[in-house]
Amino acid sequence: MTDSTGTSILSPQYVSELKSRRALLKGLGLGALLFSPLMRSLAARAAGQGKPKLLIMYTPNGFHMDKMTANKMGAGANPNVPVFANSLSPLNPYASSMLVLKNLDSTLDTDGFARSHEQQAALLTGFSTKMNNGNKHFQNAQGPSIDWTIAKALGQEPLGLGVMFNPNNTYKHLWAGKDTPNDPVNDPRQLVNTLFPLANASSPASASNLTLEKEQARCQLLRDSLLEDSRTLGRRLGTEDRARLEPYIESMESLKCTLEAPPPPLTTCTRPVVDKNIDFGNSAQWRARAMANLEVIIAAFRCGYRDVASLSFANGVAGDNIHDVKIQSHHHWSHTNEHNLNPALTIEKIDTAYAQFYADMLGRFQAAGLLEDVCVLWISELVDGNGHNQDNRQWLLGGGGAGKLKTGNVLTFAGGAKDRCTNKLCTTLANVMGLSLKTFGDPNLTTEGPLTGVLA
Numbered sequence: 001m002t003d004s005t006g007t008s009i010l011s012p013q014y015v016s017e018l019k020s021r022r023a024l025l026k027g028l029g030l031g032a033l034l035f036s037p038l039m040r041s042l043a044a045r046a047a048g049q050g051k052p053k054l055l056i057m058y059t060p061n062g063f064h065m066d067k068m069t070a071n072k073m074g075a076g077a078n079p080n081v082p083v084f085a086n087s088l089s090p091l092n093p094y095a096s097s098m099l100v101l102k103n104l105d106s107t108l109d110t111d112g113f114a115r116s117h118e119q120q121a122a123l124l125t126g127f128s129t130k131m132n133n134g135n136k137h138f139q140n141a142q143g144p145s146i147d148w149t150i151a152k153a154l155g156q157e158p159l160g161l162g163v164m165f166n167p168n169n170t171y172k173h174l175w176a177g178k179d180t181p182n183d184p185v186n187d188p189r190q191l192v193n194t195l196f197p198l199a200n201a202s203s204p205a206s207a208s209n210l211t212l213e214k215e216q217a218r219c220q221l222l223r224d225s226l227l228e229d230s231r232t233l234g235r236r237l238g239t240e241d242r243a244r245l246e247p248y249i250e251s252m253e254s255l256k257c258t259l260e261a262p263p264p265p266l267t268t269c270t271r272p273v274v275d276k277n278i279d280f281g282n283s284a285q286w287r288a289r290a291m292a293n294l295e296v297i298i299a300a301f302r303c304g305y306r307d308v309a310s311l312s313f314a315n316g317v318a319g320d321n322i323h324d325v326k327i328q329s330h331h332h333w334s335h336t337n338e339h340n341l342n343p344a345l346t347i348e349k350i351d352t353a354y355a356q357f358y359a360d361m362l363g364r365f366q367a368a369g370l371l372e373d374v375c376v377l378w379i380s381e382l383v384d385g386n387g388h389n390q391d392n393r394q395w396l397l398g399g400g401g402a403g404k405l406k407t408g409n410v411l412t413f414a415g416g417a418k419d420r421c422t423n424k425l426c427t428t429l430a431n432v433m434g435l436s437l438k439t440f441g442d443p444n445l446t447t448e449g450p451l452t453g454v455l456a
Helices: 012-028 030-034 037-046 089-097 117-121 146-153 189-195 212-236 239-260 283-303 330-335 343-367 422-432
Strands: 053-058 068-072 082-086 098-104 130-132 135-140 159-163 175-177 308-313 374-379 393-398 409-412
Touching: 053 146, 068 393, 068 409, 082 089, 082 343, 089 098, 089 343, 089 393, 098 422, 117 135, 146 175, 146 308, 146 422, 159 189, 159 283, 189 283, 212 239, 283 308, 283 343, 330 343, 343 374, 343 393, 374 422
Parallel strands: 053 308, 053 374, 098 409, 159 308
Antiparallel strands: 068 082, 098 393, 130 135, 374 393
């Protein structure tokens, strides 16, 4: 069999695979057919499922929770779809593609210091922190953060980009391993040439570098061979087993029509162009910087160079990035009790600015054809800055996770802290990304399994 250029699409590896699959099918019979990985793969292709991508957006110093309004609609055809108000109002256009996770708890603790910004080192690692040489203002992580855990399992490194992130600041949330921080890069230009060495306007975005034509032809050949062998098997079976087999033969026959339908246009892998006029050290340009970082992340996702990324707005006890709505630092406003300054209004404006960027980010993923595949988590190390609270968190998930998320819902988790803790959320994210983890981080701090109601 050849493609449109006359080139054979049957490599020795595919011939070997075809023979081994046919031998397996003939030897094992019905069970091999029903549980064939190829059949599961073909079914996923026919359903249009993509590959999930994870992006973690971190903002520091908590929120003004009274204005982070996200409630169920309570009526109509979709009673669970979130309705956003106040600082989260910009998210309403994407409500059906979002999950609101309420009442998440923290089962972590710090070593020798009150639960505070130091919890940042434990936030995504799932292990309680330890002091660094007795310095109560710097807690070391005791394991890798979830982005590293997932990326490593996928044979990658996570892509970390930042906006005003200070590597000299002691508060860090991304860790490659125990006591090993992994600071995000503030200027994406230093990554473009190394991350996209071969990207151009015509190369397909495929990790295997196969054209869609060859990929579909090979899939169809294997499918047709399995269909032929299953029919042969059916003739050897008794009446009862043959009746069980018929629906699967019909399913395979229907898959043929899907696979032979006109393929979608090839996705191209294009090297991102970063605006040379952006000053990546200027806090007044925080939004332009964040969008430039996002474009690099989108390109990396589309090209298949990375499946896991993070976008971090500064460190905890910092946050000098929302330049257009603050007089002093974000951390200062999150802690002040000077009512004549109306700190709550300022924090609400900062939260709104972040929410608008989050909404714009989902819009860019939608325009890039990635919204149904991505899983975008928005987190902070605190619930509210002034109280240093760790419990009753409200975090947001956007995107479809390649069909693995029950989007368009507001979930308020119940039960003990271990049943609704941030460790379980990390376990959930790992499962979205294809890892079969039962727990994440310290297993003594969580119960097994993902959060209830999140996975489709």
